[in-house]
Amino acid sequence: MDPSLFVNVILYAIPIYLTAFTLYAVRAVKGPTIPDSVLAIDSMSYDLAAFMAILSILFKSPILIAVAIVLALWIFALDIYVAKYLESREMGE
Amino acid sequence: MNVSEELVNQVLMIVGTGMIVVGALADLVASIGMLRFPNFFVRLHAATVGTIWGAFVPLLGAAFFAAGYSELGPYRWFVAGGAVVTAFLILLLGPVGSHALARASYKSRAAVPKPLIYDALSEKLKEGEEK
Amino acid sequence: MIGLNTLTYLFMALTSVISLIATYLAVLEKDLIRAVVYSALQSTAYTILFYLLMAPDIALVYVPVAVGLYPAVILFLVKKTERIDGELGSVEGDGGK
Numbered sequence: 001m002d003p004s005l006f007v008n009v010i011l012y013a014i015p016i017y018l019t020a021f022t023l024y025a026v027r028a029v030k031g032p033t034i035p036d037s038v039l040a041i042d043s044m045s046y047d048l049a050a051f052m053a054i055l056s057i058l059f060k061s062p063i064l065i066a067v068a069i070v071l072a073l074w075i076f077a078l079d080i081y082v083a084k085y086l087e088s089r090e091m092g093e
Numbered sequence: 094m095n096v097s098e099e100l101v102n103q104v105l106m107i108v109g110t111g112m113i114v115v116g117a118l119a120d121l122v123a124s125i126g127m128l129r130f131p132n133f134f135v136r137l138h139a140a141t142v143g144t145i146w147g148a149f150v151p152l153l154g155a156a157f158f159a160a161g162y163s164e165l166g167p168y169r170w171f172v173a174g175g176a177v178v179t180a181f182l183i184l185l186l187g188p189v190g191s192h193a194l195a196r197a198s199y200k201s202r203a204a205v206p207k208p209l210i211y212d213a214l215s216e217k218l219k220e221g222e223e224k
Numbered sequence: 225m226i227g228l229n230t231l232t233y234l235f236m237a238l239t240s241v242i243s244l245i246a247t248y249l250a251v252l253e254k255d256l257i258r259a260v261v262y263s264a265l266q267s268t269a270y271t272i273l274f275y276l277l278m279a280p281d282i283a284l285v286y287v288p289v290a291v292g293l294y295p296a297v298i299l300f301l302v303k304k305t306e307r308i309d310g311e312l313g314s315v316e317g318d319g320g321k
Contacts, residue, residue, distance in 0.1 A: 037261045041265055045268055048268070067275050067283045070283075070284055071291070
């Protein structure tokens with residue numbers, strides 16, 4: 001089988017990812033409370049890291065994979081910052 | 094390229110494509126759940142689906158696919174290694190972040206735990222304060 | 225059959241719209257913590273744009289600064305001052321208590 005066949009199958013999967021990102025962004029914008037928005041951005045970024053790895057294969061430029069690692073690490077930092085802020089407010093600091 | 098190597102490459106690409114497609118479907122399901130679920134503590138379930146099935150599985154699939162994709166040349170091992178590292182980082186960091194956020198939003202009452210029958214944690218927290 | 229280029233341009237348009245909405249909401253928002261969260265969404269969208277425009281070096285620098293350090297500094301600042309942006313001397317917002 002030709003490798004371009006598998007690439008075509010992945011090309012059909014890309015619009016599904018785009019729809020998922022749109023829905024995550026809608027929840028991140030709408031989110032009634034702050035943890036909702038942060039959770040939506042968090043999940044969206046982890047999925048985005050996966051999508052970036054797939055795109056770096058499709059673009060045939062391997063250097064692009066480094067962005068996925070950095071994004072997954074720093075979004076976790078955003079999570080911890082917001083959690084720390086909410087908890088410190090409860091302690092009455 | 095001999096025949097057996099090509100066979101291994103094709104098997105790797107089939108497995109990788111399947112995992113990427115499964116990840117896409119899980120992503121769609123998780124995002125619909127994230128949009129439709131009623132409040133924050135229920136949405137944590139959708140975040141779990143989106144993190145493990147929607148990010149960890151397609152990253153491993155991308156690693157398999159890159160390992161079998163001969164058009165990338167020798168750099169395909171670089172792509173595969175990077176994808177595996179990202180996958181295991183997400184496997185560690187995603188649940189930790191979700192738990193930290195859930196604990197903070199419970200303790201600071203930023204989100205109300207709505208479908209709640211019995212709250213054992215608040216009693217324990219009160220006991221801890223009294224001691 | 226949709227080509228990869230068309231999908232890339234579609235993704236760029238989508239992230240541009242998301243970043244525009246997030247920036248608008250971050251400017252208008254009175255609750256400063258929500259503004260930081262919107263700003264993080266905008267930073268994520270810009271990261272995708274840098275990635276799709278084939279500038280991974282810019283993206284590698286932009287992610288730690290705009291997603292990591294900038295919300296940390298702003299959250300530290302908001303913790304030291306007031307959460308709700310309003311008139312002078314107002315008490316700290318109830319924050320859903």
